[in-house]
Amino acid sequence: MNRHAGQSREGAHWAVVALPYAWLLVLFALPFAIVAVISFGEAAPDRAPPVALTGTVRNYTFLFTDPLYVSAYLGSLRIAAISTMFCLLLGYPIAYAIARAPARWRPALLAAIVLPFWTSFLIRVYAWKGILSENGLLNGFLRWSGLASDPGTLIGTEWAIYFGIVYAYLPFMVLPLYATLEKLDGSLLEAAADLGATPARAFLTVTLPLSLPGVVAGCLLVFIPAVGEFIIPDMLGGTETLMIGKVLWDEFFANGDWPLASAVATLMLALLAVPIALFQRLGAARPH
Amino acid sequence: MSTDTPFLRIEGVVRRFANVAAVDGVSLDVSRGELFALLGGSGSGKTTLLRILAGFERPDSGRVLIDGEDVTDTPPWARPVNMMFQSYALFPHMTVERNIAYGLQREGLPKGEIASRVLDALAMVELAELGGRKPHQLSGGQRQRVALARALVKRPKLLLLDEPLSALDRKLRERTQFELMGLQRKLGITFVMVTHDQEEAMTMASRIAVMDRGRLAQVASPATLYGTPASRFVADFIGRSTIVEGICLATSGDAVVVRCPTLGIDATARSDTPPEVGRPVWIAVRPENVTLGVERLATAANAVAGVVSDIAYLGGSTTLHVIVDAGATLLGSMEGAPRIGRGARVWAHWPADGGALLTK
Numbered sequence: 001m002n003r004h005a006g007q008s009r010e011g012a013h014w015a016v017v018a019l020p021y022a023w024l025l026v027l028f029a030l031p032f033a034i035v036a037v038i039s040f041g042e043a044a045p046d047r048a049p050p051v052a053l054t055g056t057v058r059n060y061t062f063l064f065t066d067p068l069y070v071s072a073y074l075g076s077l078r079i080a081a082i083s084t085m086f087c088l089l090l091g092y093p094i095a096y097a098i099a100r101a102p103a104r105w106r107p108a109l110l111a112a113i114v115l116p117f118w119t120s121f122l123i124r125v126y127a128w129k130g131i132l133s134e135n136g137l138l139n140g141f142l143r144w145s146g147l148a149s150d151p152g153t154l155i156g157t158e159w160a161i162y163f164g165i166v167y168a169y170l171p172f173m174v175l176p177l178y179a180t181l182e183k184l185d186g187s188l189l190e191a192a193a194d195l196g197a198t199p200a201r202a203f204l205t206v207t208l209p210l211s212l213p214g215v216v217a218g219c220l221l222v223f224i225p226a227v228g229e230f231i232i233p234d235m236l237g238g239t240e241t242l243m244i245g246k247v248l249w250d251e252f253f254a255n256g257d258w259p260l261a262s263a264v265a266t267l268m269l270a271l272l273a274v275p276i277a278l279f280q281r282l283g284a285a286r287p288h
Numbered sequence: 289m290s291t292d293t294p295f296l297r298i299e300g301v302v303r304r305f306a307n308v309a310a311v312d313g314v315s316l317d318v319s320r321g322e323l324f325a326l327l328g329g330s331g332s333g334k335t336t337l338l339r340i341l342a343g344f345e346r347p348d349s350g351r352v353l354i355d356g357e358d359v360t361d362t363p364p365w366a367r368p369v370n371m372m373f374q375s376y377a378l379f380p381h382m383t384v385e386r387n388i389a390y391g392l393q394r395e396g397l398p399k400g401e402i403a404s405r406v407l408d409a410l411a412m413v414e415l416a417e418l419g420g421r422k423p424h425q426l427s428g429g430q431r432q433r434v435a436l437a438r439a440l441v442k443r444p445k446l447l448l449l450d451e452p453l454s455a456l457d458r459k460l461r462e463r464t465q466f467e468l469m470g471l472q473r474k475l476g477i478t479f480v481m482v483t484h485d486q487e488e489a490m491t492m493a494s495r496i497a498v499m500d501r502g503r504l505a506q507v508a509s510p511a512t513l514y515g516t517p518a519s520r521f522v523a524d525f526i527g528r529s530t531i532v533e534g535i536c537l538a539t540s541g542d543a544v545v546v547r548c549p550t551l552g553i554d555a556t557a558r559s560d561t562p563p564e565v566g567r568p569v570w571i572a573v574r575p576e577n578v579t580l581g582v583e584r585l586a587t588a589a590n591a592v593a594g595v596v597s598d599i600a601y602l603g604g605s606t607t608l609h610v611i612v613d614a615g616a617t618l619l620g621s622m623e624g625a626p627r628i629g630r631g632a633r634v635w636a637h638w639p640a641d642g643g644a645l646l647t648k
Contacts, residue, residue: 185377187373187375187377188377188379188380190342190344190364190371190373190377191371191373191377191378191379192379192390193343193344193363193364193365194342194343194344194364194365194369194370194371194439195365195370195390195391195438195439195442196365196366196391196394196395196442197365197390197394198365201394205390210380210381
């Protein structure tokens with residue numbers, strides 16, 4: 001009896017441990033392996049799926065030598081990095097203010113941060129199109145208020161993409177930052193003040209270093225999806241802004257070149273793995 | 289009387305939170321080199337008063353002067369005051385050395401001087417070999433020492449200690465009490481500490497301010513607080529005593545006769561300021577002043593008969609609860625193990641100066 005109960009409990013224990021691994025295996029590792037294998041094939045439009053597995057590395061050499069792809073990769077990384085920086089500069093004060101707000105206001109303030117998620121992502125990006133376009137809300141306001149009689153057009157520029165990404169991903173920056181800042185023991189700041197630190201100095205020497213895990217988490221949560229972002233550059237950006245997500249889409253759906261599209265995706269993952277590993281090492285180096 | 293201005297002067301300080309006065313008009317002088325304790329229960333305002341001294345709270349009215357200088361509007365980082373926090377508030381991302389160096393770096397001292405003062409501070413608290421550790425790698429007692437070193441390394445004029453020993457276990461706490469006192473004597477720095485533990489305050493402090501609901505109930509030396517409490521609150525808060533109500537019947541010199549219905553006698557007590565005849569007063573009797581016996585002692589100024597209801601053996605002494613025939617419960621004590629059983633009829637006696645006469 002007892003041994004039976006023990007065995008079934010052990011079984012349940014293993015099931016709990018195995019579940020996330022099974023999830024990752026079936027929904028991440030396996031599909032990725034398929035994509036990786038396809039990336040070593042050649043396009044075969046007459047087949048279904050349109051792939052011939054030849055084991056060639058041609059797709060990769062092509063990606064590294066074709067200036068279009070190289071600039072698309074670099075452009076994606078640059079736009080994602082700049083957007084992440086804007087998110088951090090904007091998100092940190094927001095998270096700090098919420099964490100320092102009276103406890104009874106915090107749930108409402110956090111809800112306000114999360115509230116946009118209740119509307120479809122696509123619709124919200126589309127709304128930015130309306131705001132930023134030639135005769136959109138922003139320019140209308142600028143003309144009406146007399147701040148600028150002949151404002152330029154933001155839509156179709158890289159700035160429009162920054163607006164879109166920062167708007168869409170700001171909650172992912174604010175939430176982890178809030179989580180670390182909210183945990184920060186207020187008596188540490190009092191101790192810093194007591195030992196002679198001005199508020200600015202106390203922020204730099206105590207608050208900022210102790211919130212670094214939140215900074216790292218927030219930056220990863222913004223940077224990674226921003227690199228592969230497709231909808232925002234497609235709807236707000238212009239033709240001259242190349243981002244890898246858009247290239248991947250074109251390769252897959254317009255050209256029907258599955259192997260090349262797979263190579264684009266595989267290389268993107270490899271490129272992202274490097275900053276993730278670096279960031280996580282940075283985060284792990286700090287206890288608490 | 290010396291004509292010196294006091295080292296720390298608190299003048300009519302009031303601090304309200306949402307219309308409730310946490311500190312309600314406190315005026316207090318502390319001399320240079322004193323080890324002063326603010327003693328009170330939770331909500332007595334002792335911690336708020338300490339935080340006002342540190343600069344974390346601004347008084348709604350009143351002034352704080354340190355060494356003759358008005359610091360009421362001085363922010364915490366510019367005050368010649370350092371504090372040891374109850375939680376220690378050590379910076380978790382810094383080593384012990386960097387924690388201690390933090391305050392010196394803020395003063396912009398040269399690197400060499402910082403390093404040597406940090407080493408001195410570590411040696412002072414006997415943690416010389418742990419400078420490279422992070423706070424989470426230390427025991428509670430070691431953290432307490434780091435917090436102390438971090439505050440003292442700044443050579444403050446005034447050191448504030450918020451429940452400095454409350455996080456330590458009993459044995460370590462008792463040892464640390466004496467270490468703190470020794471350090472205070474050696475350095476000559478004025479200490480103001482907050483504690484809810486009356487034994488700790490009695491052991492360590494040269495003077496104690498007992499606080500009750502934001503006001504000072506009494507400010508005196510430990511011996512005065514214990515021997516001649518100013519009010520029922522103090523008599524009850526400091527040590528243990530039996531407090532019985534009565535009416536002042538007659539006075540003659542410093543002797544006061546009080547009719548106590550719950551004792552069933554007219555008790556005699558002494559007071560330097562005898563109350564008016566006819567007004568309600570209280571007598572507080574310490575257990576160690578009560579002599580218990582089976583026979584009535586003819587010489588005792590006060591004697592009541594009763595039944596032993598409870599016995600608490602404390603090792604060195606025994607405390608007995610005696611229910612007096614007239615209704616009051618009187619605490620008495622005897623040395624060593626109990627020699628009277630529960631339910632025994634006894635006589636309880638105390639001398640005229642064995643009870644403190646209280647008028648409030």
